[in-house]
Amino acid sequence: MLRTMWMTMALGAGVGLAAGAHAEGMTGVSPAKQALVQRVLDKMGLESVGLQMLQAPVADMLRQSRVVVQSRVPADKQDATMKDITAEATTFVEQESAGLRTSTRAIVQSSVAPLLAQKFSEEELKQLAGILESPVLAKFESVVPEMKKAVGDNVAKANAAQIQPKMTALQNRVGLKLRAAVGQ
Numbered sequence: 001m002l003r004t005m006w007m008t009m010a011l012g013a014g015v016g017l018a019a020g021a022h023a024e025g026m027t028g029v030s031p032a033k034q035a036l037v038q039r040v041l042d043k044m045g046l047e048s049v050g051l052q053m054l055q056a057p058v059a060d061m062l063r064q065s066r067v068v069v070q071s072r073v074p075a076d077k078q079d080a081t082m083k084d085i086t087a088e089a090t091t092f093v094e095q096e097s098a099g100l101r102t103s104t105r106a107i108v109q110s111s112v113a114p115l116l117a118q119k120f121s122e123e124e125l126k127q128l129a130g131i132l133e134s135p136v137l138a139k140f141e142s143v144v145p146e147m148k149k150a151v152g153d154n155v156a157k158a159n160a161a162q163i164q165p166k167m168t169a170l171q172n173r174v175g176l177k178l179r180a181a182v183g184q
Contacts, residue, residue, distance in 0.1 A: 025109075025110050025111070025113065025114035026113060026114055026117055029114075029117045030122070032122060033117055033122050033125065034113075034117070036122060036125035036126060036129055037113050037116045037117050037125060038113070039125075039129040039132075039133070040116055040125060040128050040129050040132060041108060041109075041112065041113060041116070043129070043132035043133060044112075044132070046104070046108045046112060047101060047104050047105050047108060049104060050100040050101060050103060050104030050107075051097055051100060051101060051104070053100075054093060054096055054097070054100055055093060058089050058092065058093055061089065062085065062086060062089055065082070065085050066082060069081050069082055069085070
């Protein structure tokens with residue numbers, strides 16, 4: 001009974017959001033189904049996709065900058081240079097994040113929401129929302145990093161003796177090629 005009451009309240013709260021947010025591409029979709037679509041979208045975390053797309057190249061740029069700074073900037077200027085570059089990159093991400101988040105949210109609402117409404121029945125959306133909202137799923141997701149670490153640690157232990165000498169040889173070959181390319 002409590003679960004039914006909670007779902008009724010959630011659906012009621014979601015209808016208001018869904019009516020405005022899903023107008024584009026959701027014509028003819030019932031308010032109840034729109035609310036279910038919104039529940040599913042809220043749990044999917046798709047709004048972070050745009051931010052991740054912004055952060056990934058910035059992080060790559062920072063890594064590349066660090067390599068250049070370490071190899072070409074005098075030692076006494078390296079820290080200040082990296083701090084300046086990092087501050088510049090951080091400011092850029094902060095300035096672009098809000099607009100990107102808004103754009104991503106709109107794109108999710110105009111592309112993914114109608115797709116979910118089209119591909120899933122109301123009953124399937126209820127089940128999907130239930131799965132995504134499940135405490136068991138949340139618990140499982142919280143354990144995933146630990147599981148990945150355990151696998152990674154064990155793979156490293158099991159294969160280090162075989163891989164490490166080859167990795168060192170690869171690093172040496174790459175180093176030789178880089179030195180040859182820059183004429184040293």
